[in-house]
Amino acid sequence: xxILFLTWEFPPMISGGLAMACYGMVKSLxxxxxxxxxILPTKIDAYFVLKNEKDIDDLKxxxxxxxxxxxxxxxxHDKTYxxxxxxxxxxxxxxxxxYSSSNKLKQVLLxxxxxxxxxxxxSNQNQLRIFEELKTNLLSSEDLFRxxxxxxxxxxxxxxxxxxxxxxxxDWLCYPAGILASKTKSKPLVSHIHATEFDRSGGVGxxxxxxxxxxxxxxxxxxxxxxxYTANLIxxxxxxxxxxxxVIHNAFHLKNIHKEKxxxxxxxxxxxxxxxxxxxxxEYFLEVAKxxxxxxxxxxxxxxxxxxxxxxxxxxxxKERLLTRxxxxxxxxxxxxxxxLSATDIxxxxxxxxxxxxxxxEAMSFGIATIISKQSGVSEIVENVYKVDFWDIDQMTSIILxxxxxxxxMVKIGQLAAEEVTKIQWDKSAMMIEKCYKELI
Amino acid sequence: MINILIFFRLHxxxxxxxxxxxxxxxxxxxxxxxxxxxxxxxxxxxxYRPTLKLLLKLMDKFDSKFKFSISFSGLIIEQLNEYxxxxxxxxxxxxxxxxxEILAEPYYNSLSFLYNENEFIFEVNKHINFVYNLFNxxxxxxxxxxxIYSDKIADSLRGFxxxxxxxxxxxxxxxxxxxGLNLYxxxxxxxxxxxxxxxxxxxxxxxxxxxxxxxxxxxxxxKYSRWIDDLQFYDKKAKNIFCNLVFDIExxxxxxxxxxxxxxxxxxxxxxxxxxGKNQFIxxxxxxxxxxxxxxxxxxxxxxxxxxxxKNLDPYLGNDLQINSQLSLYSLIxxxxxxxxxxxxxxxxxxxxxxYFKNMSEYFFGTYDFSNFPSIESSYQNYLYAISHLEEKLI
Numbered sequence: 001x002x003i004l005f006l007t008w009e010f011p012p013m014i015s016g017g018l019a020m021a022c023y024g025m026v027k028s029l030x031x032x033x034x035x036x037x038x039i040l041p042t043k044i045d046a047y048f049v050l051k052n053e054k055d056i057d058d059l060k061x062x063x064x065x066x067x068x069x070x071x072x073x074x075x076x077h078d079k080t081y082x083x084x085x086x087x088x089x090x091x092x093x094x095x096x097x098x099y100s101s102s103n104k105l106k107q108v109l110l111x112x113x114x115x116x117x118x119x120x121x122x123s124n125q126n127q128l129r130i131f132e133e134l135k136t137n138l139l140s141s142e143d144l145f146r147x148x149x150x151x152x153x154x155x156x157x158x159x160x161x162x163x164x165x166x167x168x169x170x171d172w173l174c175y176p177a178g179i180l181a182s183k184t185k186s187k188p189l190v191s192h193i194h195a196t197e198f199d200r201s202g203g204v205g206x207x208x209x210x211x212x213x214x215x216x217x218x219x220x221x222x223x224x225x226x227x228x229y230t231a232n233l234i235x236x237x238x239x240x241x242x243x244x245x246x247v248i249h250n251a252f253h254l255k256n257i258h259k260e261k262x263x264x265x266x267x268x269x270x271x272x273x274x275x276x277x278x279x280x281x282x283e284y285f286l287e288v289a290k291x292x293x294x295x296x297x298x299x300x301x302x303x304x305x306x307x308x309x310x311x312x313x314x315x316x317x318x319k320e321r322l323l324t325r326x327x328x329x330x331x332x333x334x335x336x337x338x339x340x341l342s343a344t345d346i347x348x349x350x351x352x353x354x355x356x357x358x359x360x361x362e363a364m365s366f367g368i369a370t371i372i373s374k375q376s377g378v379s380e381i382v383e384n385v386y387k388v389d390f391w392d393i394d395q396m397t398s399i400i401l402x403x404x405x406x407x408x409x410m411v412k413i414g415q416l417a418a419e420e421v422t423k424i425q426w427d428k429s430a431m432m433i434e435k436c437y438k439e440l441i
Numbered sequence: 442m443i444n445i446l447i448f449f450r451l452h453x454x455x456x457x458x459x460x461x462x463x464x465x466x467x468x469x470x471x472x473x474x475x476x477x478x479x480x481x482x483x484x485x486x487x488x489y490r491p492t493l494k495l496l497l498k499l500m501d502k503f504d505s506k507f508k509f510s511i512s513f514s515g516l517i518i519e520q521l522n523e524y525x526x527x528x529x530x531x532x533x534x535x536x537x538x539x540x541x542e543i544l545a546e547p548y549y550n551s552l553s554f555l556y557n558e559n560e561f562i563f564e565v566n567k568h569i570n571f572v573y574n575l576f577n578x579x580x581x582x583x584x585x586x587x588x589i590y591s592d593k594i595a596d597s598l599r600g601f602x603x604x605x606x607x608x609x610x611x612x613x614x615x616x617x618x619x620x621g622l623n624l625y626x627x628x629x630x631x632x633x634x635x636x637x638x639x640x641x642x643x644x645x646x647x648x649x650x651x652x653x654x655x656x657x658x659x660x661x662x663x664k665y666s667r668w669i670d671d672l673q674f675y676d677k678k679a680k681n682i683f684c685n686l687v688f689d690i691e692x693x694x695x696x697x698x699x700x701x702x703x704x705x706x707x708x709x710x711x712x713x714x715x716x717x718g719k720n721q722f723i724x725x726x727x728x729x730x731x732x733x734x735x736x737x738x739x740x741x742x743x744x745x746x747x748x749x750x751x752k753n754l755d756p757y758l759g760n761d762l763q764i765n766s767q768l769s770l771y772s773l774i775x776x777x778x779x780x781x782x783x784x785x786x787x788x789x790x791x792x793x794x795x796x797y798f799k800n801m802s803e804y805f806f807g808t809y810d811f812s813n814f815p816s817i818e819s820s821y822q823n824y825l826y827a828i829s830h831l832e833e834k835l836i
Contacts, residue, residue, distance in 0.1 A: 264465050314818045318761035323769040324829045328822055329462045339463060
């Protein structure tokens with residue numbers, strides 16, 4: 001079975017959880033002898049054919065035009081290059097800004113092509129109408145929409161060179177390309193929902209994106225939702241036919257078990273890890289910090305990430321006069337995230353709306369006592385964590401005070417969490433995804 | 442008679458390293474000494490060396506007719522000692538002429554008087570001793586960080602009996618719309634006299650000299666000396682007019698580069714000022730007034746400063762980033778004192794220089810080349826890392 005896999009993020013292009021989720025998913029699918037053709041928003045027109053597990057880290061490109069291919073072979077024939085040099089050539093770079101935090105994708109993701117005339121490939125009047133709407137919604141001159149057009153165009157160019165059985169598209173940025181591929185080659189479409197515009201915006205969000213999400217799910221043969229929480233949301237908000245929805249939880253790709261702590265601070269560290277946007281609830285984290293520091297000043301609250309609320313959070317935290325007890329790190333790369341986790345004692349995920357939320361699983365693997373909001377998909381599959389409503393500052397405060405006053409308890413819950421997370425593996429979820437594919441062939 | 446008092450000043454803070462959270466507790470110092478060295482050498486080449494040598498030449502030329510005051514933070518002298526010791530030698534040579542006066546100021550260029558009076562007294566005392574040891578001179582005039590003043594400052598200085606004068610900023614709130622060309626008497630007996638910076642003439646040189654859009658551009662020494670002569674018309678009754686010109690040495694050759702003609706301007710100025718015989722250069726310590734009771738009182742409960750357009754503490758303590766970082770600093774200074782950790786305390790005091798807090802202000806941000814951070818938030822973040830690092834070293 002060969003899958004055309006469309007995603008906006010994949011390591012080393014990481015901005016949020018999507019990259020790591022796709023990585024774990026693809027790795028486990030490859031183990032099940034499913035072939036993957038990966039198309040990413042690279043600067044150069046290329047796709048990646050993955051046949052076995054090893055290919056996932058090499059990301060060996062296949063070029064659409066000979067000029068790029070020759071240039072590539074010229075540059076990298078003598079084996080003295082590093083992998084990151086290849087990635088740079090392809091226009092993949094580490095630590096891009098998240099599409100969801102705003103449209104500040106780095107220049108390196110720029111393409112230079114024009115919008116492909118999708119409707120030439122359509123017959124059905126109803127579909128034509130939907131497509132017309134899709135095109136209208138993509139007509140914005142904003143950076144992000146332009147990049148979606150360019151990605152769609154790139155995928156269309158690849159279609160003549162590849163064969164596949166199913167299209168699997170992740171989140172709205174890839175839905176236009178997914179629909180195009182599915183209609184052009186008459187293959188079934190699986191639309192994967194990692195987050196909706198409702199989650200990202202923490203409110204109503206952008207109507208154009210809602211429409212693209214709606215169309216992407218409506219035209220799909222199967223919709224995979226990362227949690228029951230999200231499945232409910234797409235039924236209630238988008239009226240998607242429940243018969244084609246499959247809930248398949250994200251899992252966690254465990255690289256190694258982290259037993260040893262490498263502390264930065266002598267005092268207990270309480271962490272926020274995620275984009276600093278309304279969706280992730282940073283203001284609740286600050287509110288909790290304010291209360292804890294008043295009672296128990298010998299702690300460090302650390303906020304990791306970037307986002308449109310970052311400046312506001314820096315200013316508000318200063319206004320609360322929390323001295324050096326509330327710090328920010330800005331954007332951290334993978335390695336740095338792991339370093340900060342190994343220095344952390346308690347992590348809070350106070351998301352207002354979180355379709356899944358992979359960060360808590362990673363925290364658990366570091367033996368961190370973890371508090372997650374009930375409004376998250378991940379809370380459906382883990383036990384050894386504290387689950388609270390995102391707005392329940394009182395409860396978060398009392399949990400943390402309890403843990404701080406009882407370090408043994410804090411360590412114990414962390415150990416249980418670390419054990420539990422080893423069981424939440426992608427292999428099980430990949431099996432369910434394969435089952436979903438098989439229903440369509 | 443117009444009395445002209447020129448006050449030059451040298452100051453640069455130590456540059457901070459660009460830190461990440463992972464540096465906390467694991468680095469050997471928060472200061473980037475290489476960058477500090479490069480920066481001091483650059484400023485010394487462009488400004489300190491040529492300007493001070495020029496002043497030495499002027500001293501020679503005019504004998505005791507040309508006089509000026511000079512001051513420097515402890516931080517700049519420490520750095521010059523380390524990186525450009527010849528500059529110290531030039532200052533020593535200047536001080537031998539007896540025609541200069543060295544001012545006292547807070548050693549670390551800080552706002553310590555706001556947080557802890559003892560800390561402030563310690564800094565002033567340290568500076569006075571340091572000036573005495575290095576230049577064999579006992580300061581008689583005080584200028585606070587950013588010329589900040591209120592009656593409380595005079596109170597805190599009461600114990601320093603050698604300090605007779607204070608240099609500060611004229612403030613409408615205190616003297617109304619008067620031109621501020623007089624000598625004022627301070628609240629309390631010691632220090633006695635208040636000298637007010639001549640805002641217009643000082644700023645014209647510092648900010649407008651290279652400003653091509655300014656209606657008086659180009660500013661020549663001839664024009665400038667005429668403006669000084671014209672001061673007599675402001676206050677016909679006054680027997681003695683005081684024109685206090687306050688400049689950063691860095692203005693000469695560094696902020697304003699050599700090609701602007703600023704050094705030639707400085708060279709030409711004294712002879713033009715002295716030409717008509719109606720003006721004289723004097724030093725603050727030469728001020729005598731038999732009739733001190735007749736002087737107008739300069740008294741204010743609110744802080745005034747040289748900063749911004751508000752001329753108060755807002756440019757330094759106007760936003761939460763500045764307040765939170767200064768509170769962090771002074772709370773740690775207190776803890777460190779309790780633990781008698783001298784080395785740590787010294788590093789914290791270096792971090793009290795007001796420059797770091799100016800970098801957290803929208804008003805100053807980007808106007809100073811020492812700001813090597815992209816935003817006020819990143820300056821703040823880096824500063825908190827530095828304090829946190831020292832905090833982890835304690836305990």
